[in-house]
Each structure stands twice: as structure tokens, then as C-alpha cells.
Amino acid sequence: MQQIMKLEGITQEFGGLRALDGVDLEITRGEIFGVIGPNGAGKTTLFNIITGIYVPTAGNLIFNGQKINGFPPYKIASLGIARTFQNIRLFNRLSVEDNVKIGTFGLEKISFWGSLLGLPVEKKAEREAKEKSDRFLQMLGLYEKRHEYAASLSYGEQRRLEIARALALDPVLLLLDEPAAGMNPAEKEELMDLIRKIRDELKITVLLVEHDMNLVMNICERIAVLDYGRKIAEGMPEEIKNDERVIMSYLGDLGE
Amino acid sequence: MDAWFMQHIDAYYLRIMVLIGINIILALGLNLVTGVTGQLSMGHAGFMSIGAYTAAILTLHYGVSFIGALIAGALMAAFFGFLIGIPTLRLEGDYLAIVTIGFAEIIRVFFLNFEPGGKAVGLYGMQQFTTFSLVMVIVIVVTLLNVKLLNSRYGRALYAIRENEIAAEACGINTTRMKVAAFTVGAFLAGLSGGLYSHYMGYIAPQDFGFMRSIEILNMVVLGGMGSIPGTIIGAAILTVLPEMLRIVADYRLLFYGALLVILMIFRPNGIMGDIRVYDLRKRWQTKEVETCSKS
Numbered sequence: 042m043q044q045i046m047k048l049e050g051i052t053q054e055f056g057g058l059r060a061l062d063g064v065d066l067e068i069t070r071g072e073i074f075g076v077i078g079p080n081g082a083g084k085t086t087l088f089n090i091i092t093g094i095y096v097p098t099a100g101n102l103i104f105n106g107q108k109i110n111g112f113p114p115y116k117i118a119s120l121g122i123a124r125t126f127q128n129i130r131l132f133n134r135l136s137v138e139d140n141v142k143i144g145t146f147g148l149e150k151i152s153f154w155g156s157l158l159g160l161p162v163e164k165k166a167e168r169e170a171k172e173k174s175d176r177f178l179q180m181l182g183l184y185e186k187r188h189e190y191a192a193s194l195s196y197g198e199q200r201r202l203e204i205a206r207a208l209a210l211d212p213v214l215l216l217l218d219e220p221a222a223g224m225n226p227a228e229k230e231e232l233m234d235l236i237r238k239i240r241d242e243l244k245i246t247v248l249l250v251e252h253d254m255n256l257v258m259n260i261c262e263r264i265a266v267l268d269y270g271r272k273i274a275e276g277m278p279e280e281i282k283n284d285e286r287v288i289m290s291y292l293g294d295l296g297e
Numbered sequence: 298m299d300a301w302f303m304q305h306i307d308a309y310y311l312r313i314m315v316l317i318g319i320n321i322i323l324a325l326g327l328n329l330v331t332g333v334t335g336q337l338s339m340g341h342a343g344f345m346s347i348g349a350y351t352a353a354i355l356t357l358h359y360g361v362s363f364i365g366a367l368i369a370g371a372l373m374a375a376f377f378g379f380l381i382g383i384p385t386l387r388l389e390g391d392y393l394a395i396v397t398i399g400f401a402e403i404i405r406v407f408f409l410n411f412e413p414g415g416k417a418v419g420l421y422g423m424q425q426f427t428t429f430s431l432v433m434v435i436v437i438v439v440t441l442l443n444v445k446l447l448n449s450r451y452g453r454a455l456y457a458i459r460e461n462e463i464a465a466e467a468c469g470i471n472t473t474r475m476k477v478a479a480f481t482v483g484a485f486l487a488g489l490s491g492g493l494y495s496h497y498m499g500y501i502a503p504q505d506f507g508f509m510r511s512i513e514i515l516n517m518v519v520l521g522g523m524g525s526i527p528g529t530i531i532g533a534a535i536l537t538v539l540p541e542m543l544r545i546v547a548d549y550r551l552l553f554y555g556a557l558l559v560i561l562m563i564f565r566p567n568g569i570m571g572d573i574r575v576y577d578l579r580k581r582w583q584t585k586e587v588e589t590c591s592k593s
Contacts, residue, residue, distance in 0.1 A: 118469035132460035143457045147469015156449035188576050
């Protein structure tokens, strides 16, 4: 078992507020790892630290053996860490296809003169972007809508488009921030299949934050529970379900 | 070539067309910054004045050839765009707008006190090197390069910054660097048009490049449609011709000018070409019948 991402004593303070307090986490290559916890527990903050939007106050962030805290977001993305957002962030007034194409931009440096003069390197990168967008749009069932504006898609489609865009980066680690938010049960089923497919076929490690317990318990192999910025439990779904502290702070009675 | 134009086209119209050309170059530069990249810059005239003064001083006092002076002016403006861009482009929206107004004012006040620039009197006596055909050639080249850039990966990345900066960064785009680059290119084009302007009018003064000038350029971009090249060209043309056409209402000229802007913005809030895409037009052209009736 090889670890892909390691968090050592990550602490994040916003003024006097301590959003994360010494969180340790190890994510193994090829697993689906879930992070759960009540609202305000620090889940999204954790994502923002991993993707470089925040620089942690203390602690280390190690990706593939390399220390990455302090790296700007675009650099972290080009290392192969892609993400989706809890509140959808698409390029609304661009076409669906362009949205996915832009997802590939972290792979190859965009050169100004190359673009302006249409040099072969740029042409090749553009062709690859097109191929990739076709592939992922087909995979996520959005190919027919590739010329529409992203803003004109339905909510569920927009969520899928975000995943397609993240996949276009060829990530080794994919972070999904509440991917099932606002989805109906059928869509959630599809989403679970999709996440498994991403891991099994594309060999991408998945880290997800989610409130839907059914989804988390079903697809995650390991789960960490955050509460008030502290990790209070970690383990397999069965262990988490029966952990007293977790039940007290978050799960409550699962009704079983 | 130009002799032919002068013989066959009325001097007044020729003059308006040259000014349209200069404004198109100017507006395409701002379109790149504000329309495409979404960074509200309200000091574009400042860069124009840097280009205008640099080119004028070089031809007047140093005997540099016009083309050389033109390029030097544009590069000088680009350099200042780069310098100013680095600290300011960390700001967003309203804050950026205020800072760019401030910088444009600093540049204006600098030229107001700049000895080689003739202080408040300005510079005069530049030969009219700028000709109709030269302006048109530059307009065509600049437009083609703009189209090329905006259809490339670079252009897509700039649009992505406008649409959602955080998401763009998460896609691996170095947004700070690209914003500074867009700002630099925008300033370059402003400097270029400044050099053309000073060698067309033959006279420049600091008040030619004040805040109202910046607003006028911004109007062209907004009116035409943010981020649209045909829109920007149409916007620049309309806003150059309009004040001339409104000479018939004499003193009420500016009143009508303002009213027309308001009306246009009510009926086309995204600008004249803001929400028109070639794809939609082509689709509408191809589907000549409405399908819904026959299916039931």
C-alpha cells in the first residue's frame, strides 16, 4: 500500500478561529476516502488547504513524498490534484466543451507567442484538449450538449460537468466537495457508479466530502470524521457507524 | 494609395475613418483586459498618453523614424502596463477600477509637469505621418492577431479568469501571470494607438488623455459587448461617429449621446454583440423550421 497524500498536524487559524486543529490524514493510492462531519467542522477548509487556496498555519502537506504547503493553487493542480466545488464554479458563459478543455490547461504550459502565432506545440495541445473533452463528455453523458453554455445546463448536469472538467486534468487525486448535494436518489445512484468507475477504470484516488451517509457508507473504503476541526475517528465504514463519539457528535441514531 | 483616397473621399469622412481606426486599436486593447479577462480597468487613456508622448518626443526631438517611434511608444506603454499590472492585479472589481483611475491620473499629472512634453501646453508640430492606409493595415493586423489569440488556449484561459478565477486557478492556470500579460498587451495597443493619434492630430496635451477619455474607451467595449471582437469594433465605430452625427443638435449633443447610451444598454444589456455566438447563428440558419409541431 502506497500513500499518495499525507497530512501531518494540519492547523488552520482564521484570526482567533481555529478551523482545523492538528489533523493527520493518510490517503492511500487507489482508495475512495471519505471525510464527514457536521457543518463547520472544517471539511471544506481541509480541501482548500490541500488545493493551495489556504496556506496552513502549521503542519505539513506531503503529496507523493513532496512537501507542497505554500504552493499556489495552479501549481498544485498541475501536480495532478483536481477538485470540484461545493458551490458549483463553472465558466458559465463558455460552452460545455470549452469548460472541459480549460480543465486540461494545467497539463501543458500555455505560451503566449505559441498561441498568438499558432505554433505546432499549441496546435498539438489544442488537439489533445479536444480529444479529452470529447472522451469525458461522452463518459458523463454531456456530449450532446457540448455547444451549450455551461450556465444553461440543469443542476445535476452542472455537477457532472464539474467532474468532467476535473477529470480532464488527468489527476492522480480527485477531490469531490459534496458531489451529491441537491441530487435526487436516482442521480445519487448514478453518481456512486460514476465515482467507482473513476477509481476502477481511470485509477484515480478519490477524496470526498459528503453529507449523504448512504453514499459515503456505500462507496468509501475508509472514512475520517471531523468535528470542530479535530479528527475524532478514522476507519472503515462499519467501524465509523459503531463509533460512539461519531454517533454522539454527528451521526445520531442511524435508524437501524 | 493615400493620394487616391484623398482625391476620392471627402477629407472630413477620411478623418473620421482614421479616428475610428485609432479607436478600434485602443478599444481592442481594453477589450482584452476588461472584456475578455474581466479586469475592470478605468485608466486606459493613461497608457495611450504614454505612447503618444513617447512617439511624439522621439520624432520631434530625436529625429527617430515614425515607425520606430510608434513601436517605441507602444513598448514604453506596455512596460508601464506591466509595471502597474504586477501590484494592482491582485485587486478585484471596484478596487482595481479605483487604482487604475489613480494611475491614469498620476500619468496625466506627470505629463502636466514634464518639461520635454511641453507641460500644460502639450506638444505640437508633429508631422502628419499617420495615414488612412497605415491605420487600416494596423487595424487589420491587430484584429487578426486578436482573433487568433482569443481562439487559442491562451484566449480560453483569459475568458476562464473572467468567468471564475478560483476555478481557473484550480484548473492549473497561473491567473496572476495571465492577468498581467493581458494588461501588458492592452497597454501595448493603447500605446500604439497613442502614437498614431499624436501623429495624426499634430498636437497633444495632457487633457486629451483624462478620465473622460478612459470612460469613452470603456464605453466602446461595454456598448459593443464585453469580450466580443466584432462588438468592440462596432462599439468603437459607433462612439466615434455618433458625436459627429449629433452635431445637428448642436448644444444638446452630449445629452443625446448619453440618452442613446442609456437606451442601447436597456435593450441590449450585454452590449450589441455581447451574447451573439457564431454557433447559435449557424444553428438558427440551419434549422429553418420549428420542430415542435410535427412531433405530437
